[in-house]
Amino acid sequence: MRKSSSYLPWLSILIAFLLILFLPISEHKVHLATRILIFSLYAVAFNILFGMTGLLSLGSALFYGFGAYVTGMLTKSYGGDYFVYLLILGSISAFILAIPLGLLCLRLTDVYFTMLTFAFGQLVWGVCIKLYNFTGGDDGIQGIPRMALLETTKSYYIFVFIIVFISLIFLWRLASSPFGLVLNGIRQNRNRITFLGMNVYKHQLLAFLISAFFTGLAGGLYSGLDGSIHPNMFFWTQSGSIILMVILGGINNFFGPVVGTIIFILLEDYIGKTTEYWPFFLGTIMLIMVIIFPKGIVGILTRFLKGPQTKKELANGSHS
């Protein structure tokens, strides 16, 4: 079992996010913090597939965009009062959409899986742009209202915080559940999972659906943040950015993607403001991470902080 001290870094991050509520910081910073929370959820949901199950999807933006469009478009037509219900509806829609797509994509493995998710994502992106009358095409949709209670930036931040917090706890329980162990097993040795009497496909499908649900939820939350949605939420570079956040933080740790997201969004905010060549920096960072630090920042830190202890822990560790 893990020692309680290993939760300390995560607790401090949690406290930092809570402090934002009480500190007199600018609207922009609160907005930034909200974005970090939303993308943290997206990244952790993505990592259920990638880091745990070993499935690299290049189409996660499909569910993100879908959740955003369902929530955003319906809120626009029915009014901000229904936002919370429509948020859940958006997540469920992403979940339902994931059933046929998961059934199809998961029949394939490795690169083929990645490519099919990629193709589906691009297809939906294209359709979204072409259906100008319905989705607003290239321009997207602006002016999505929020309910009166969530009018201010800070109140929306609190709302997002609660939703993301609950979701992360759910996903964290999933990661340390029997199902989570099976997913890790599928990544490491899928044949053995079969010969232990378990159906790899069904487990992958459930992981795919759960991941889609929370990805859609993140999309819905984002539609409420800026009150606008646009087709690029479906675009493959969106899926790519999430992959980088996850890699940056570390794929083998549940909270790694959260750390990656924080760093990514702060960097994007900072570098993106000073140069138009943000993708170049993004690429360079990703290159360095993949070559030198494949375990991500959390991976480096754990090795650095706990390296010498590990053996001792192992020797007198206590399971059961």
Add this chain to the structure above:
Amino acid sequence: MEAILELKDLNKHFDGIYVSKNIDLKIEAGSLTAIIGPNGAGKTSLFNLITGFLEKDSGKIFFKGRDITNKNPEEIASLGIVRAFQVSSIFPYETVYDNLLLASLSHHKKNFNFFSNKYSFKNICEHTNFILKSMNLENKKNLKASELSHGDQKILDIAMALTLSPALLLLDEPTAGMSPEERKNMVLIIRELHKKFKLTTLFIEHDMDIVFGVAEKIRVMVRGEIIAEGTSEEIKNNPLVIESYLGAEV
């Protein structure tokens, strides 16, 4: 004695090369049987056919009198035919304990539970500890599986198979690549398992000393066919076997 596993006229070929040709095989409950044969004789393929990993061209497989010819690998495993692998098939980044826990969770059908902690099931943890103990892996339970020695990885592989409480255990070259010391240990384990749990065991082996020392019954496979069966003595003296297989060695 009653046959627990029965293969009837099983055939499988790749591009005209038979890995199984008219295989008829009966494995009696509680028996300890070895399959020997030169490389490429189709021994591992036979295991793949039994466990549903390869599709059969023709023929039938019965397990406890039930037709399992067209069942999936995972269904066959749940029915109680469990295998360990020639190259040990483990979960390298999980601890030894979690490797066995995973098998145990599968055995107790908890694999879709995504809300409870994986260590929270008392009976499953006890079961896991029991297996750890009986396979002498207790003091290594918190090591990552990839940190184990080659021999221990094979033992872990077999331990995972045992966790499923198999009715029939298939061992594919349990001593391959082991040091003499580890081999001896493995022989002891196989004997012990067979005695203690009355476990029906079918194993593939290259080391003749082990085969002749351990197996109650031996089947000889050459080019996809079973050419002989019998006790150690019968096999040693079978002219056909000597000619086509043992000849070079004996």
Add this chain to the structure above:
Amino acid sequence: MDVSFLISQFVGGLSTAMLLFLVASGLSLIFGVGKVFNFAHGSFYLLGSYLAFQFINFFNNFWIGVICAILGAGMFGVVMEFLFLRRIYGRSEEVSFQILLTYSFILIIDDMVKYIWGPEYKTIEKPASLIDQLQLGGVLIPKYSIFILILGFVIVVTFWFILNRTEMGKVIKATAIDRDMLSLLGVNVPLVMTLIFGVATAMGGLAGALAAPLRTVTPGAGIEVIIDSLIVIVLGGLGNFWGALLGAIIIGEVVAFGILWVPQWASLLNFLVMVLVLILKPEGLFPQKKSGRV
């Protein structure tokens, strides 16, 4: 619509297909031999276009410019393989890391191109000798398209010859099957891998240079091409050289006729084809034979 129009559309589709094939076959070669999935392959096409633009203006000669583009793209490919890709071979979950590493190169190369040459459109003139059209039985066909078809054909035949009739071809094929065995036999496998990577990226550069006079040159071209080539090799079966040829022809023609049939949705047709193929025949139209061993 009269027949001659359809024929000229068909030939146009074929020349698109040939350019796509040059990119896709390189991608396929790298995957088939080196088991490397080069997501950044389209960026070498992009590099080829811009290098051609630069050197054609510098030397004031189309052909020298094209040769410079081939060499430049190939050299960049060699550097990328030698300095970076080589470091992740054999890592667990290698495929994912390959995709990520090469994805980062898309971002880097595309932005570098934007930085050096600017975001605006560039145009290249066709060489003077190939500028006009040829009349073939009442159908007008641009000489440049015919040139691309012939060149593509020559390259296909050359590759077939190298792969099937030479010592080098044997080594390349053997690398695809068993790297360890080959290095035991004294072949410098890493060098073979680097060379193949160089040749494949050079082919991408060639395609970019040749496509430049047909399309406008923009920093986004790399992405468009990699997406199309991915579709092509998925159609043909990953790592299958000849499958890639057929895949390229299918996509070239689907695009050429899709514009006539459903102009608005033409840009989505290739994705639709990819989705359908992956669902119906996941291993591509020409799956490679699998060995029986598990």
